[in-house]
Amino acid sequence: MLLASFLEPRNILFENRVLTKEQLYQILVDRLCSQYKLPICGSKLMELILQRDEEVSPAYSTGIAIPHIRMENFNDTLIAMAFLQNPLDYNGIKVSWVVLIITDKTSSKLYLNIVAALLKLSNDKEAVADLHNTGDGHSVIQYLKKKEVEVKKDVTIADIMVQKPIAVHPENTLRELINLMCMYRVAGMPVVDATGKYIGEVNILNLLKVGIPDFVMMLDDLSFLASYEPLENLLEKQDLLLVNDIMATDEKTLSPETSIIEAVFLMFTNKKRYLSVVKEGKLVGLVTAMDILTKVIAV
Amino acid sequence: MLLMIIALLVFIVTYLCIITEWVNKMLAALIGGFVIIVLGVVDQTIAFSAIDWNVIFFLIGMMLTISVMRETGMFMYIAIKTAKIAKGSPLKIMALMFMATALISAILGSVTTIMILIPIVLLISEELKITPVPFIITMVVASNMGGAATMIGDPPNILIASATKFTFVDFVLNLTPIILIIVAFSLGLIWLLYRGKMRVSNERRAKIMEYNDKNLITNHKLLWITLSVVGLMLLAFIFQKPLHLENATIAMAAGLILVFVGSRKKVETIILNDIDWITIFFFIGLFMIVEGLVHTGFIDLLAQGVISVTNGEPKTTSMVILWLSGIFSAFVDNIPFVAAMIPMIERIGEVITDPVQIKPLWWALSLGTCLGGNGTLVGASANIVAVGIANRNGYKISFMDYTKIGVLFALESVILSSLYIWIRY
Numbered sequence: 001m002l003l004a005s006f007l008e009p010r011n012i013l014f015e016n017r018v019l020t021k022e023q024l025y026q027i028l029v030d031r032l033c034s035q036y037k038l039p040i041c042g043s044k045l046m047e048l049i050l051q052r053d054e055e056v057s058p059a060y061s062t063g064i065a066i067p068h069i070r071m072e073n074f075n076d077t078l079i080a081m082a083f084l085q086n087p088l089d090y091n092g093i094k095v096s097w098v099v100l101i102i103t104d105k106t107s108s109k110l111y112l113n114i115v116a117a118l119l120k121l122s123n124d125k126e127a128v129a130d131l132h133n134t135g136d137g138h139s140v141i142q143y144l145k146k147k148e149v150e151v152k153k154d155v156t157i158a159d160i161m162v163q164k165p166i167a168v169h170p171e172n173t174l175r176e177l178i179n180l181m182c183m184y185r186v187a188g189m190p191v192v193d194a195t196g197k198y199i200g201e202v203n204i205l206n207l208l209k210v211g212i213p214d215f216v217m218m219l220d221d222l223s224f225l226a227s228y229e230p231l232e233n234l235l236e237k238q239d240l241l242l243v244n245d246i247m248a249t250d251e252k253t254l255s256p257e258t259s260i261i262e263a264v265f266l267m268f269t270n271k272k273r274y275l276s277v278v279k280e281g282k283l284v285g286l287v288t289a290m291d292i293l294t295k296v297i298a299v
Numbered sequence: 300m301l302l303m304i305i306a307l308l309v310f311i312v313t314y315l316c317i318i319t320e321w322v323n324k325m326l327a328a329l330i331g332g333f334v335i336i337v338l339g340v341v342d343q344t345i346a347f348s349a350i351d352w353n354v355i356f357f358l359i360g361m362m363l364t365i366s367v368m369r370e371t372g373m374f375m376y377i378a379i380k381t382a383k384i385a386k387g388s389p390l391k392i393m394a395l396m397f398m399a400t401a402l403i404s405a406i407l408g409s410v411t412t413i414m415i416l417i418p419i420v421l422l423i424s425e426e427l428k429i430t431p432v433p434f435i436i437t438m439v440v441a442s443n444m445g446g447a448a449t450m451i452g453d454p455p456n457i458l459i460a461s462a463t464k465f466t467f468v469d470f471v472l473n474l475t476p477i478i479l480i481i482v483a484f485s486l487g488l489i490w491l492l493y494r495g496k497m498r499v500s501n502e503r504r505a506k507i508m509e510y511n512d513k514n515l516i517t518n519h520k521l522l523w524i525t526l527s528v529v530g531l532m533l534l535a536f537i538f539q540k541p542l543h544l545e546n547a548t549i550a551m552a553a554g555l556i557l558v559f560v561g562s563r564k565k566v567e568t569i570i571l572n573d574i575d576w577i578t579i580f581f582f583i584g585l586f587m588i589v590e591g592l593v594h595t596g597f598i599d600l601l602a603q604g605v606i607s608v609t610n611g612e613p614k615t616t617s618m619v620i621l622w623l624s625g626i627f628s629a630f631v632d633n634i635p636f637v638a639a640m641i642p643m644i645e646r647i648g649e650v651i652t653d654p655v656q657i658k659p660l661w662w663a664l665s666l667g668t669c670l671g672g673n674g675t676l677v678g679a680s681a682n683i684v685a686v687g688i689a690n691r692n693g694y695k696i697s698f699m700d701y702t703k704i705g706v707l708f709a710l711e712s713v714i715l716s717s718l719y720i721w722i723r724y
Contacts, residue, residue, distance in 0.1 A: 215688060218688065220374075223511070224511050
């Protein structure tokens with residue numbers, strides 16, 4: 001299925017006025033309500049959309065916002081979108097493309113796939129710029145047809161993963177690793193070589209382990225020990241040891257085609273909350289349990 | 300004859316695999332055990348009936364008991380308390396740790412004791428900023444000595460107990476006295492070797508005194524239950540004969556009660572982690588391999604050989620067994636050796652029929668195998684485990700590093716054992 005097949009030229013707007021989020025939503029809602037018979041419409045629908053916005057922010061870091069409403073007894077999926085000259089601010093995320101989706105309560109899978117297709121598209125900076133430049137709904141649909149943007153039947157890891165994740169090199173020192181972890185507030189990251197080839201992973205526990213000798217791990221109980229110097233030794237060693245010395249090279253990885261359920265399964269069986277995504281030996285992404293929660297479950 | 304050669308070859312190849320660690324010992328023993336059957340040395344029924352279930356279930360029962368005992372924190376408590384009682388003085392810590400290790404080994408066995416105590420001693424020596432190597436070596440020595448003191452301390456004794464029907468009390472009466480003497484002499488040897496060699500600052504000493512032992516035993520109820528059950532177990536061992544209970548029954552009863560009362564919710568973890576299945580199946584394979592040697596008459600041949608050398612004279616035979624097993628155990632795993640020696644001594648027992656005269660042979664076998672293990676780095680499992688832990692923590696102990704100390708203690712203890720057996724029996 002092509003994404004273009006779900007779109008109508010008259011529901012695609014180009015807006016160059018300075019609008020508030022509410023004003024924009026109102027315009028999109030009015031468009032849809034004037035053409036289709038919806039079970040809920042007008043101010044009631046506006047209320048639902050805004051309430052939903054409060055619960056889960058519809059904005060993504062790629063600059064797209066996808067507010068949506070699921071209605072009972074509405075056997076259809078409607079899409080209205082607006083390209084904005086003046087971006088809206090969603091709690092710090094600048095959004096210049098807003099897509100309103102109204103769908104049936106039961107059709108979550110199709111909805112997820114549309115969202116996935118939109119997210120993937122929004123990642124492609126060039127395509128987004130092209131879409132902004134088309135200027136009218138017909139051209140947008142033509143462009144999407146030409147680009148063969150598909151709505152897949154099943155969501156895979158490629159749709160929800162973070163692309164080009166932060167990664168370290170094996171020759172980075174632990175100090176550099178600590179700085180990266182603190183800067184991005186991540187507890188683990190993939191390790192790649194200079195060509196982007198996936199080598200392994202390093203996480204905060206590998207790092208802390210440097211400060212704890214093997215024999216301490218063998219003790220049954222540590223309650224008798226109030227302070228212990230070797231933990232402080234981690235600081236001394238941070239310039240001497242490299243990521244290569246502490247990284248794990250036997251971690252399970254995913255391919256972009258992996259299904260969501262398999263990813264969750266692997267998170268459970270490997271007791272990990274994030275997995276690297278590798279394609280033909282190269283690191284292409286990272287998926288976290290939080291990605292699954294925010295992009296699959298809480299949508 | 301051909302079958303005897305096959306049986307012997309399987310035994311030797313298995314032994315070589317175990318010594319060189321080329322194959323995991325359990326795998327080697329099981330392969331050997333079934334090769335014996337496949338090649339028709341013995342049939343499956345005979346091989347299986349050679350498995351000493353009294354030993355197998357005794358081991359499992361003790362492993363269950365130890366798992367719960369360990370959970371109470373009592374051993375950590377003893378270790379930390381020992382360091383504090385020594386007031387951070389290295390020589391005192393070494394002497395007290397030596398005694399604590401011997402004592403705990405007499406109950407838990409040498410390997411378990413080493414696995415609990417060596418990490419603690421590494422920690423203490425790191426805090427005192429002194430090398431842990433002398434501590435590790437002397438504690439290994441102590442663990443092998445302590446294990447020899449009781450029926451439950453070391454696998455050779457467990458095997459001997461099951462084969463001879465000697466009771467817990469027999470072991471205490473015959474082995475514990477000589478081990479106490481050996482430990483006393485060893486403490487003297489430690490004083491000679493290490494006095495004045497280790498200096499520690501007061502500041503470092505104070506750190507050890509700061510250890511808080513209050514939280515090591517958190518579950519007092521579990522501690523009391525455990526101590527009561529272990530106490531009852533020891534009583535049952537002491538009154539084993541009037542109670543008509545075998546070792547395996549007593550150990551399994553204690554182990555099952557403790558797991559049921561103390562760790563019911565963690566049974567699966569205990570079965571998976573705390574029962575050393577490698578050892579259990581190693582024994583099972585070994586029993587089958589040794590049965591090949593017995594069934595084909597090799598052991599008879601060996602027994603006749605020993606008797607022709609010693610003229611069946613009990614004292615000389617004891618000395619031969621003591622020194623032979625002492626030297627042998629210093630270089631190779633002593634369990635297969637004991638497993639093969641047991642049927643041999645049983646055959647000798649058909650010649651030396653007086654039970655009073657045959658007894659010292661068994662004690663000689665026990666003392667020789669357990670104490671000889673101290674001789675070199677590879678003489679006993681506890682040695683290998685301890686040095687493995689030390690190496691992983693950056694303290695390299697070479698074969699010679701260990702052996703030049705270990706051999707002194709091995710010689711000292713085998714000489715004392717010879718005198719003991721010579722004079723007492």
